[in-house]
Amino acid sequence: xxxxxxxxxxxxxxxxxxxxxxxxxxxxxxxxxxxxxxxxxxxxxxxxxxxxxxxxxxxxxxxxxxxxxxxxxxxxxxxxxxxxxxxxxxxxxxxxxxxxxxxxxxxxxxxxxxxxxxxxxxxxxxxxxxxxxxxxxxxxxxxxxxxxxxxxxxxxxxxxxxxxxxxxxxxxxxxxxxxxxxxxxxxxxxxxxxxxxxxxxxxxxxxxxxxxxxxxxxxxxxxxxxxxxxxxxxxxxxxxxxxxxxxxxxxxxxxxxxxxxxxxxxxxxxxxx
Amino acid sequence: xxxxxxxxxxxxxxxxxxxxxxxxxxxxxxxxxxxxxxxxxxxxxxxxxxxxxxxxxxxxxxxxxxxxxxxxxxxxxxxxxxxxxxxxxxxxxxxxxxxxxxxxxxxxxxxxxxxxxxxxxxxxxxxxxxxxxxxxxxxxxxxxxxxxxxxxxxxxxxxxxxxxxxxxxxxxxxxxxxxxxxxxxxxxxxxxxxxxxxxxxxxxxxxxxxxxxxxxxxxxxxxxxxxxxxxxxxxxxxxxxxxxxxxxxxxxxxxxxxxxxxxxxxxxxxxxxxxxxxxxxxxxxxxxxxxxxxxxxxxxxxxxxxxxxxxxxxxxxxxxxxxxxxxxxxxxxxxxxxxxxxxxxxxxxxxxxxxxxxxxxxxxxxxxxxxxxxxxxxxxx
Numbered sequence: 222x223x224x225x226x227x228x229x230x231x232x233x234x235x236x237x238x239x240x241x242x243x244x245x246x247x248x249x250x251x252x253x254x255x256x257x258x259x260x261x262x263x264x265x266x267x268x269x270x271x272x273x274x275x276x277x278x279x280x281x282x283x284x285x286x287x288x289x290x291x292x293x294x295x296x297x298x299x300x301x302x303x304x305x306x307x308x309x310x311x312x313x314x315x316x317x318x319x320x321x322x323x324x325x326x327x328x329x330x331x332x333x334x335x336x337x338x339x340x341x342x343x344x345x346x347x348x349x350x351x352x353x354x355x356x357x358x359x360x361x362x363x364x365x366x367x368x369x370x371x372x373x374x375x376x377x378x379x380x381x382x383x384x385x386x387x388x389x390x391x392x393x394x395x396x397x398x399x400x401x402x403x404x405x406x407x408x409x410x411x412x413x414x415x416x417x418x419x420x421x422x423x424x425x426x427x428x429x430x431x432x433x434x435x436x437x438x439x440x441x442x443x444x445x446x447x448x449x450x451x452x453x454x455x456x457x458x459x460x461x462x463x464x465x466x467x468x469x470x471x472x473x474x475x476x477x478x479x480x481x482x483x484x485x486x487x488x489x490x491x492x493x494x
Numbered sequence: 495x496x497x498x499x500x501x502x503x504x505x506x507x508x509x510x511x512x513x514x515x516x517x518x519x520x521x522x523x524x525x526x527x528x529x530x531x532x533x534x535x536x537x538x539x540x541x542x543x544x545x546x547x548x549x550x551x552x553x554x555x556x557x558x559x560x561x562x563x564x565x566x567x568x569x570x571x572x573x574x575x576x577x578x579x580x581x582x583x584x585x586x587x588x589x590x591x592x593x594x595x596x597x598x599x600x601x602x603x604x605x606x607x608x609x610x611x612x613x614x615x616x617x618x619x620x621x622x623x624x625x626x627x628x629x630x631x632x633x634x635x636x637x638x639x640x641x642x643x644x645x646x647x648x649x650x651x652x653x654x655x656x657x658x659x660x661x662x663x664x665x666x667x668x669x670x671x672x673x674x675x676x677x678x679x680x681x682x683x684x685x686x687x688x689x690x691x692x693x694x695x696x697x698x699x700x701x702x703x704x705x706x707x708x709x710x711x712x713x714x715x716x717x718x719x720x721x722x723x724x725x726x727x728x729x730x731x732x733x734x735x736x737x738x739x740x741x742x743x744x745x746x747x748x749x750x751x752x753x754x755x756x757x758x759x760x761x762x763x764x765x766x767x768x769x770x771x772x773x774x775x776x777x778x779x780x781x782x783x784x785x786x787x788x789x790x791x792x793x794x795x796x797x798x799x800x801x802x803x804x805x806x807x808x809x810x811x812x813x814x815x816x817x818x819x820x821x822x823x824x825x826x827x828x829x830x831x832x833x834x835x836x837x838x839x840x841x842x843x844x845x846x847x848x849x850x851x852x853x854x855x856x857x858x859x860x861x862x863x864x865x866x867x868x869x870x871x872x873x874x875x
């Protein structure tokens with residue numbers, strides 16, 4: 222007999238803390254400021270050029286961050302997976318270590334590095350370069366995202382590569398594949414589920430990030446997270462518009478994930494994460 | 495079957511100072527079905543991996559067609575391998591798995607040719623119509639065939655098979671044995687086969703190489719290996735054997751338990767201590783008075799075709815296979831024909847095998863299971 226009742230607490234949990242909040246967001250998104258159902262919130266988004274720019278910027282910057290993470294993370298994961306066991310443990314620890322530090326603290330640290338009289342500019346000054354405008358640029362936002370999200374790219378790719386059966390590589394070699402062909406035809410395709418997970422785990426939080434853009438991006442680099450936050454705090458309090466923005470973002474992310482999941486078989490894992 | 499194709503010349507292999515192959519001398523002929531047989535950890539897989547190019551011998555040379563190939567990487571050898579757990583590419587379907595090697599060929603061959611050669615292989619391994627199936631949807635036996643087809647499609651001169659039937663159940667294993675033998679004859683190439691299963695080795699091979707402790711114990715035809723084992727290890731590993739101490743009185747006469755027996759062997763020093771092998775099926779049960787030796791039945795196991803009975807001769811227990819039932823406790827006499835007695839020189843294996851004191855009905859099963867469960871230790875390296 223299957224003990225179904227064991228699942229009840231989780232069902233309850235999911236209903237109370239996952240389904241209900243999403244339902245509330247959906248209801249709010251279709252509610253007018255004074256009450257009553259409306260599409261007005263969405264119309265407001267579409268009509269507002271700054272908001273559309275924020276949408277575009279959010280997706281563009283997090284896409285950029287995802288690509289950079291992939292370009293750095295894949296080779297790192299690959300090298301890591303081919304290290305000896307002991308070295309793997311140490312390196313994994315080093316990759317995860319920054320994640321144990323408070324997120325805000327890590328991001329604040331970048332301010333002191335990037336600001337006008339910061340560490341980097343002083344160093345460049347010694348070489349006779351600069352000072353360069355680094356803080357409050359979109360580049361700084363991408364840098365902040367890459368720095369914060371890189372482990373989420375490395376770890377899933379690493380864990381997939383490290384599990385690839387060595388005899389598969391030997392089999393490929395045995396069948397005449399050069400080392401490059403072994404990578405191209407066997408290792409890379411088999412690591413795709415990890416890549417899909419990694420991309421999802423970087424891109425999705427990237428789109429909705431707000432602290433990074435707020436701290437490193439200045440006033441011209443606001444992202445969707447900031448936009449939503451603004452609707453719930455401060456003078457322009459408008460939870461209905463905020464919910465609508467959140468809903469649109471969610472739908473776009475879901476469409477994106479749908480296409481990603483068709484690329485790799487790791488889709489289910491990515492979906493859960 | 496006469497031309498030499500591969501030669502291992504005093505090959506020694508050591509991992510971290512631990513010697514797993516000790517001074518191997520092995521010559522493999524063209525179009526031969528050669529089996530490397532031994533218990534796990536005997537060095538058979540390492541030998542295969544040296545031939546495949548996955549490992550370089552610490553000392554010694556490997557020759558292929560007279561050319562030294564120690565430093566030739568696997569992808570440049572005209573040798574292909576069927577791996578222990580098939581190692582099929584799960585991201586590719588059956589067709590793509592088999593086509594993999596063909597797509598690696600330089601200069602490249604046309605898509606039509608790849609397709610026709612894959613189809614031809616599918617036919618040989620009886621998997622026609624399976625080309626678009628996912629590998630993971632196949633049964634163990636079918637995956638096995640894909641692995642064989644994938645290796646054979648490149649028309650290698652030599653196919654290496656590393657315990658290819660280990661994961662299959664008994665019935666399928668028997669079918670695949672015949673299948674493999676048929677494929678080897680159809681393709682007319684050399685098969686080098688690694689197994690711990692002596693039955694498999696005897697049934698399929700032209701030549702059997704028995705290995706233990708990184709050393710080749712005996713090389714010969716299945717008949718040689720079974721009928722004329724060189725030492726107690728081979729006698730015990732291949733089939734069931736009663737191995738007893740004897741003294742060679744002169745050519746053709748050996749003394750066991752103080753009684754003289756006629757045998758066919760000779761060439762030993764007078765009164766040389768020897769190991770005597772008596773196969774369980776070579777012992778005839780007779781009336782007590784007519785027997786050469788008299789013993790007491792202590793255990794009976796019904797095996798279908800015959801009874802396996804354990805008989806106590808002065809504290810030494812023999813296994814005898816007979817179709818006549820003698821109850822436990824019965825006194826029986828035995829007779830052995832001269833050709834049922836095989837004499838071996840003493841070796842460091844003497845005294846380690848051949849006594850059935852600890853015999854139990856499950857003996858065989860337990861023995862086999864423990865071997866299958868263990869991995870070859872060198873696989874991890």
